[in-house]
Amino acid sequence: MKHLPPIAVRSWLALELLVGLLAGCNMPLASSEDSLDEALLLMYAGQMGLVPEMFEEPMMAGMPRLASLAMQKTSLNEVQSLLTAYEIYYADVGEALIRSGYATDHPVVKALWKDMETKTAALRAQRDALEAARARWRPSGIRRFGDWLGRRVAGVMNFTGRTVQFVVEEVPTTVVRVAPEIARQVVQEKVQREKSKLYERGFQMLARKIGPTPVAILREIVIPLIKRNQERQERKRQATRVALTAGAAAALTAVARQKTPTGTGEAEESPTDEPTPEDKLGTWTVAGEYPGVFDVWWNNYWTGLPDDMDKDCQPTGHAEVDAMAGGESLPLTMRFDFNRKTVQLTFRGTAAMDLAYEKANATFDARTVESWVRANIDRSGWEFGGELEVPLTLADDWRCWQHVWTESGDNGFFMWIHDEKRATVRVPFEGATLQEGGRGGSLDLRIGPEDPEAVPITLFFLCEACDLPPTFPSPEQ
Amino acid sequence: MSLWKYSSKNPRQGVRRWPVWLVLAAATALAVTAIGTAGLVLAARGALSHWARLVSEAAPQAPARSPYPLGEDHALAIRDHGVPQAFTLLFYEEAGAPVRAETWTYYSEGLEIDFVDGELQRERAIQAVTGEIVPVPYRPDQFAALMTLAEVLASAQIDYYFVVPLEEELVAGGEIYYADEIMFGMKDGRVRYVQVLALGAEE
Numbered sequence: 001m002k003h004l005p006p007i008a009v010r011s012w013l014a015l016e017l018l019v020g021l022l023a024g025c026n027m028p029l030a031s032s033e034d035s036l037d038e039a040l041l042l043m044y045a046g047q048m049g050l051v052p053e054m055f056e057e058p059m060m061a062g063m064p065r066l067a068s069l070a071m072q073k074t075s076l077n078e079v080q081s082l083l084t085a086y087e088i089y090y091a092d093v094g095e096a097l098i099r100s101g102y103a104t105d106h107p108v109v110k111a112l113w114k115d116m117e118t119k120t121a122a123l124r125a126q127r128d129a130l131e132a133a134r135a136r137w138r139p140s141g142i143r144r145f146g147d148w149l150g151r152r153v154a155g156v157m158n159f160t161g162r163t164v165q166f167v168v169e170e171v172p173t174t175v176v177r178v179a180p181e182i183a184r185q186v187v188q189e190k191v192q193r194e195k196s197k198l199y200e201r202g203f204q205m206l207a208r209k210i211g212p213t214p215v216a217i218l219r220e221i222v223i224p225l226i227k228r229n230q231e232r233q234e235r236k237r238q239a240t241r242v243a244l245t246a247g248a249a250a251a252l253t254a255v256a257r258q259k260t261p262t263g264t265g266e267a268e269e270s271p272t273d274e275p276t277p278e279d280k281l282g283t284w285t286v287a288g289e290y291p292g293v294f295d296v297w298w299n300n301y302w303t304g305l306p307d308d309m310d311k312d313c314q315p316t317g318h319a320e321v322d323a324m325a326g327g328e329s330l331p332l333t334m335r336f337d338f339n340r341k342t343v344q345l346t347f348r349g350t351a352a353m354d355l356a357y358e359k360a361n362a363t364f365d366a367r368t369v370e371s372w373v374r375a376n377i378d379r380s381g382w383e384f385g386g387e388l389e390v391p392l393t394l395a396d397d398w399r400c401w402q403h404v405w406t407e408s409g410d411n412g413f414f415m416w417i418h419d420e421k422r423a424t425v426r427v428p429f430e431g432a433t434l435q436e437g438g439r440g441g442s443l444d445l446r447i448g449p450e451d452p453e454a455v456p457i458t459l460f461f462l463c464e465a466c467d468l469p470p471t472f473p474s475p476e477q
Numbered sequence: 478m479s480l481w482k483y484s485s486k487n488p489r490q491g492v493r494r495w496p497v498w499l500v501l502a503a504a505t506a507l508a509v510t511a512i513g514t515a516g517l518v519l520a521a522r523g524a525l526s527h528w529a530r531l532v533s534e535a536a537p538q539a540p541a542r543s544p545y546p547l548g549e550d551h552a553l554a555i556r557d558h559g560v561p562q563a564f565t566l567l568f569y570e571e572a573g574a575p576v577r578a579e580t581w582t583y584y585s586e587g588l589e590i591d592f593v594d595g596e597l598q599r600e601r602a603i604q605a606v607t608g609e610i611v612p613v614p615y616r617p618d619q620f621a622a623l624m625t626l627a628e629v630l631a632s633a634q635i636d637y638y639f640v641v642p643l644e645e646e647l648v649a650g651g652e653i654y655y656a657d658e659i660m661f662g663m664k665d666g667r668v669r670y671v672q673v674l675a676l677g678a679e680e
Contacts, residue, residue, distance in 0.1 A: 039569040042662025042670040130646040
């Protein structure tokens with residue numbers, strides 16, 4: 001039997017290869033998203049199933065059919081929702097970093113943007129692939145498909161034929177049948193809320209990626225900043241809600257305004273001489289050992305450190321003691337005097353750090369020189385702050401390499417150099433109780449500037465959600 | 478004289494010799510047919526995979542015990558506020574460890590509670606709703622991470638649902654299920670998201 005001519009064989013093989021490639025190219029790409037992204041995309045997909053017109057924004061704008069078909073369809077798909085959430089998250093974290101004094105070329109900031117580029121590029125590619133796939137399978141029938149889908153979903157979810165309303169916190173008294181607009185509000189509310197969760201979770205994931213030192217900085221500086229910002233926004237949102245509510249809410253607003261302190265730093269004085277709730281409380285003391293983050297930062301500590309041909313000390317400039325205060329049993333005492341609207345905070349003790357290349361020991365004795373206390377805007381807890389004077393001693397041992405040059409090379413050894421310095425610094429403190437209007441609750445406290453590295457010498461202490469005594473009163477008590 | 482004629486008259490050849498052009502033409506036709514068939518199969522698969530469908534079947538018997546035992550913080554929330562009027566569950570992994578994120582909503586009280594792995598994360602005030610809330614026929618403990626469809630249907634006693642397969646480009650192997658006041662998402666046959674919606678009766 002004679003074989004086929006070589007050209008025929010080659011042609012056949014080429015065609016086989018082409019067939020194989022085509023099939024291969026149509027295989028789905030392996031998903032590179034992590035599990036949280038997939039769970040969120042499933043959620044968005046489920047919610048958008050209730051609001052199919054969100055898939056097709058240009059058509060909803062009432063454009064003539066030909067014009068709408070000619071328009072480039074915008075990407076309003078589920079991946080775009082996730083992408084938007086990530087963009088908000090990265091922008092907020094970046095803004096917080098810049099606000100807390102980080103230069104735009106700081107490694108932490110650069111790591112953030114690099115992470116953002118990687119993440120958003122992947123999501124954009126996925127968004128575009130999804131758009132292309134939808135255009136391929138349903139080039140012009142998206143709206144019809146959406147309508148059909150919406151009807152089936154509403155039917156199986158038991159919405160049709162029943163006089164019910166979606167329960168939406170923003171429109172609680174509106175009695176309507178299920179309609180796209182209401183469903184849209186439900187979705188937007190939920191998506192917004194999940195964005196917030198994603199934001200918090202994503203921040204933790206980022207912190208893990210960029211190493212332990214930035215994690216500490218982020219935890220100590222940026223997260224409190226964000227938390228305060230979120231609380232401010234929440235208060236603002238609540239105030240807006242109250243202002244928008246008619247009738248009884250207006251009266252409530254008036255009462256709230258009467259009791260709310262102004263933003264000048266001091267509680268608003270009652271127009272009468274009658275005692276306010278806080279006047280009746282007398283003096284309270286909060287004392288104990290609070291778990292938290294503690295740091296003594298001393299910039300330019302190692303000036304004049306030996307660094308010559310014989311000693312290699314790798315001078316770093318600053319010295320610091322970084323310790324978890326819970327493990328160090330640092331005594332913290334706060335005496336709230338609601339009559340004078342002051343708080344006396346004392347904080348003294350010793351903290352040590354023992355690393356392979358540095359051993360540090362800090363002694364401090366902080367006392368209050370200025371303070372204020374006021375009820376928060378919704379009178380569910382207290383806000384306080386002031387300034388401390390802190391005599392501070394920092395003893396530091398730094399490991400150097402003593403070179404001993406011989407014919408066989410460097411036969412040196414490690415040696416420790418020691419220094420001890422004293423200074424008295426003033427540091428701000430700021431705190432808030434979280435009591436929801438009841439007794440007890442928890443306390444957030446920060447001692448030190450928002451950015452410890454921005455000052456030459458400081459003490460930094462952060463205590464989040466630390467327990468208050470069960471009898472500790474709120475402004476409403 | 479044609480090549481065909483010449484070939485057929487060759488006495489030493491038991492089978493006929495096919496002309497080269499004919500072989501090439503046949504091969505090309507076969508290849509085009511194969512490509513076309515493959516394309517049709519792929520297209521049909523793609524189209525079919527996006528077909529949503531209604532399914533009605535008897536729910537399997539409910540399990541004897543709850544698939545997800547509630548924790549201490551859950552118990553406190555139920556003690557103080559009752560079974561949530563709506564809730565959302567997300568199941569995912571973080572650094573290889575499974576995570577269960579929950580949001581319980583109490584519209585009547587104007588309260589929303591977040592849990593992660595059963596631990597209370599925060600309580601949030603929302604605007605309270607006046608009027609009757611239709612009780613949802615589900616509880617959060619009826620759902621656990623990575624349950625199969627059969628397990629979800631049995632646990633939640635769902636016998637009528639609508640399923641929408643998702644595009645490979647969105648979540649490969651993903652499907653969204655809608656049933657009475659509930660929607661849930663599955664990936665590769667395992668549940669990853671559950672959302673129960675509250676309904677309010679007309680005033």
